[in-house]
Amino acid sequence: MIVHPLMPMPEITPVKPKIEVRALHAYFGAHRVIRDVSLVIPDRSVYAIIGPSGCGKSTFLRCLNRMHELVPGARAEGEILLDGENLLGAAMNPVRLRRRVGMVFQRPNPFPTMSIFDNVAAGMKLNGLANGDLSGRVERALVRAALWDEVKDRLGASALSLSGGQQQRLCIARALAVEPEVLLMDEPASALDPIATSKVEDLIHDLKARYTIVLVTHNMQQAARASDFTAFFYMGELVEAGPTQQIFQNPREERTEDYVTGKFG
Amino acid sequence: MKTLRARQAVDVGATLACGLMVLLALAPLVSVLWLVISKGVAGLSPGFFVHRAAPPGEAGGGVGPAILGTFTMVAMACLVSLPLGIGAGAFLAERGQSLMGRAVRFTAEVLAGVPSIVVGVVAYAVLVVPLHRFSGLAGAFALSLVMIPPLARASEEFIRLVPGSLREASLALGVPAWRSSLKVVLRTALPGIVTASLLAVARAAGETAPLLFTALNNQYYNLRPDQPTASLTVQIYNFAISPYESWHAQAWTAALVLLLLVGILNLVARLTSRDRLRGAR
Numbered sequence: 001m002i003v004h005p006l007m008p009m010p011e012i013t014p015v016k017p018k019i020e021v022r023a024l025h026a027y028f029g030a031h032r033v034i035r036d037v038s039l040v041i042p043d044r045s046v047y048a049i050i051g052p053s054g055c056g057k058s059t060f061l062r063c064l065n066r067m068h069e070l071v072p073g074a075r076a077e078g079e080i081l082l083d084g085e086n087l088l089g090a091a092m093n094p095v096r097l098r099r100r101v102g103m104v105f106q107r108p109n110p111f112p113t114m115s116i117f118d119n120v121a122a123g124m125k126l127n128g129l130a131n132g133d134l135s136g137r138v139e140r141a142l143v144r145a146a147l148w149d150e151v152k153d154r155l156g157a158s159a160l161s162l163s164g165g166q167q168q169r170l171c172i173a174r175a176l177a178v179e180p181e182v183l184l185m186d187e188p189a190s191a192l193d194p195i196a197t198s199k200v201e202d203l204i205h206d207l208k209a210r211y212t213i214v215l216v217t218h219n220m221q222q223a224a225r226a227s228d229f230t231a232f233f234y235m236g237e238l239v240e241a242g243p244t245q246q247i248f249q250n251p252r253e254e255r256t257e258d259y260v261t262g263k264f265g
Numbered sequence: 266m267k268t269l270r271a272r273q274a275v276d277v278g279a280t281l282a283c284g285l286m287v288l289l290a291l292a293p294l295v296s297v298l299w300l301v302i303s304k305g306v307a308g309l310s311p312g313f314f315v316h317r318a319a320p321p322g323e324a325g326g327g328v329g330p331a332i333l334g335t336f337t338m339v340a341m342a343c344l345v346s347l348p349l350g351i352g353a354g355a356f357l358a359e360r361g362q363s364l365m366g367r368a369v370r371f372t373a374e375v376l377a378g379v380p381s382i383v384v385g386v387v388a389y390a391v392l393v394v395p396l397h398r399f400s401g402l403a404g405a406f407a408l409s410l411v412m413i414p415p416l417a418r419a420s421e422e423f424i425r426l427v428p429g430s431l432r433e434a435s436l437a438l439g440v441p442a443w444r445s446s447l448k449v450v451l452r453t454a455l456p457g458i459v460t461a462s463l464l465a466v467a468r469a470a471g472e473t474a475p476l477l478f479t480a481l482n483n484q485y486y487n488l489r490p491d492q493p494t495a496s497l498t499v500q501i502y503n504f505a506i507s508p509y510e511s512w513h514a515q516a517w518t519a520a521l522v523l524l525l526l527v528g529i530l531n532l533v534a535r536l537t538s539r540d541r542l543r544g545a546r
Contacts, residue, residue: 065437067433067436067437070433070436095439095440095441096439097439098436098437098438098439099438099439100439102437102438103437105430105433105434105437107430109428109430109431109433109434110434111431111434111435111449111453112431112453113452113453113455122435122438123438123439123440126435126438126440126444126445126448126449127438127439127440127444171434174434174438175437175438178438178439
């Protein structure tokens, strides 16, 4: 694993935590897939979650917006504090939570029956919040997702008329239009070609000025390029977490080193 | 190893055999079509669609009340069966593995297997006997029972075709589950559900047995749901079992009208489902 020598040092100045995970356990039925994970995700940063297939990284991500519990028999224990408020608590409404914690999936999944405009507006329209400056919000979201210039002349066209990379940025715009604070990305570029991937990575870099981003990725170069912090998961446990440069260049754990240098995984 | 010539001979033989089977399978369909068209087309005229049945021996006459009755009863049946059938389909697609889901599926399968004459008997017992009269309402009730099982089954299939990732996308936007089901999943499956509904309507329009002793028949135009109501199928039956030559001719023409009606519905259903397949990709 070669880390680019010009990769900027992440700021290690004390930052405000956005999400604090404390002793998280997650289950599918009796099967435990996340074991005692504690992690602090700083505000307005990109936090990469890496690890081999089946290590629980996607499950971890889906705990953060409580999508995990939608699978029958799935549950999570422990605490996840979002701005100090336990989002696993009984007082937290998961539907409202998901408007604060947006999500982008592995495969682009635009709504096939809707136009480009309606896809971006879907979060507002489906929630009956389509009052006020809807087209302004749609435009802002598309601009932030770096898609506006490519689609501004055909907002009424079907979302399926876009290329795969454009569809994924459309899905990012759709998530941003709800104005979340946190954006969860589950291998957002794994179904894209290299050019589309680099566009999405540039976008992630731009987005962290406004949003806290948690990025699950299989691709270690991507984690090294795009993130400020990295956590390495293995067999449902958090092996090591820290500034990305440290994880890739100077890991404390041998398992981390073996993984980032490609000895297994 | 067979020689090329031997394999070519097998190929020709198999192709011929398949072609023959296709012809055999098509023969009854074509002969039915041919019979109905050849015997019915002579009586076809604009007046046939609006006039009442002519007395035996008189020329002219038509099946106007029967067409209206079929339309009104099928429409009334739709009011009940579309929400119930599609709702059951949506439930089966989303909660089909639960105890309640298995119970609903079992019930739908049993109901689908009930002979339509039995459905007619049930409607007779439930509506005709207590109200002391044959009525379009009872006919519509019987038709709705015929329509619900295939509607539920087909709706479930079409809703299942909607990728789960779309529901997830909607839920992740903070849309409540019921709204995600309605506005994203059902909306995406809508063209398929329209197809399923049209096929169910076509099926109901062609039913005779559930109407025989529920809606009975009516010589006159009738829009009141509490009165006996004519239908194309029962009208054909009554014409056909009569001893009069002129009514036999009208039965053939009415059969042609029914065939056209059902055929058009099926055609429209096919066209909408073709659009659906295009949209899903």
